[in-house]
Structures are given as structure tokens and as C-alpha cells.
Amino acid sequence: RKEVEQDPGPFNVPEGATVAFNCTYSNSASQSFFWYRQDCRKEPKLLMSVYSSGNEDGRFTAQLNRASQYISLLIRDSKLSDSATYLCVVNMGAYNTDKLIFGTGTRLQVFP
């Protein structure tokens, strides 16, 4: 089993659609969770951290279910500029050590 697994994608959606990405992780001791976005031939950029209580940033909502070891990202009112690969990232480092494990990524293509 992969340490961080994501929907395979690609997701092709029209502008204005709502799209959801899912992710599961294997290490129940993991403490930090993130969604990163990576555009073609660019570096990953933090989209948002994921907190236990769930959190929202504009059109983006992230949820964490520790019991199920499941993370989600919801994008509302999709824009053309949302087209990118979305990486689910889990910090699996031991105490005071950072070891980010990236999921394989889900590619989103928003069309007019």
C-alpha cells in the first residue's frame, strides 16, 4: 500500500463546477497535512494546510478524518486558472523531524 494515495484523475470539469479530491494515508501517527498545487513544469506551491476541524479558504475547503485516515479537498466554482495537479501531502516525520510524503497527484483540467 502506498503511504499517500490519491484519486488517479484526470478530472475534466467545466468552469463553475464543484470538484472534490480524496486522499488516504497509511501512517496513523501523522500530524500535519497539506494540499499543494503544482502547475506544469513549475514547483509545488502550498494551497492550504488541513486542520482536524476542517478549514476553508475562499472557494477551497479541506477536511481531515483522522479515524479513517482520509483527507479531502473541495473546489467550488472552478476557474480556468484552477487547472493544475493537486498533491496531497502528509508529514510522516517522527517528533521534531519533517518528512513530507507526496501523493501521486490528481490532475484537474477546467474547460470553458
Place this chain on the structure above:
Amino acid sequence: DTEVTQTPKHLVMGMTNKKSLKCEQHMGHRAMYWYKQKAKKPPELMFVYSYEKLSINESVPSRFSPECPNSSLLNLHLHALQPEDSALYLCASSQRRPQRPNSETQYFGPGTRLLVL
């Protein structure tokens, strides 16, 4: 300023060459990282430096040699690489707070695209 810079942007080298990749940040971050990313794959962690000391080596072959001369700089020395080492090499940094078990956001540089012939 949340910028991590990397040089060079592109590098072509032969299997007998010795080259170095450089990474710099001026955000006062005390943790720095090297990742390798192959096409259509996620980044894979290679090395972690915390307070200028190597804290994680993900069983990387010795032909890759990291160095952290000071808290702002991170180098990756390359020697006798193989064609399969061709990839995007990403540097990242993050804040490290002693009172927190894990640091937060990692900021990535634009990467060095390496081709080994």
C-alpha cells in the same frame, strides 16, 4: 518574502562530470530539503537538514552529496551520475520552531532541471 532560489535552472552533464546545485533562502528558515521529481511523478525526499545538520538521508546513492555551509545555503554535489538521475531537483525550506513537533509550510524553489547524458 517567501522566496527560495536555485541555480542553475538547467544543467546538462556527462556521466564523468562533477557539478553542484545551489539553493538559497533568506527567510530565516532552519530546515532545508532536497527533493527529486521525475516526469509525471510526485517529488521524492532525498535529504533533510535541520539547523545545518543532516537529519534525514533517504538512502540516496553516494554520487549525490549534500552540503549545508550555513543556515541560508544548501548545495547538492553531483559526481558520476547516471542517465536515470535526470530529473527536476527541488530545494525547499521551512521554519523550525523548537516548541512545535513539526514545522509548517515548506516553500519550494523553482528547481534545477538536470539532464545526464
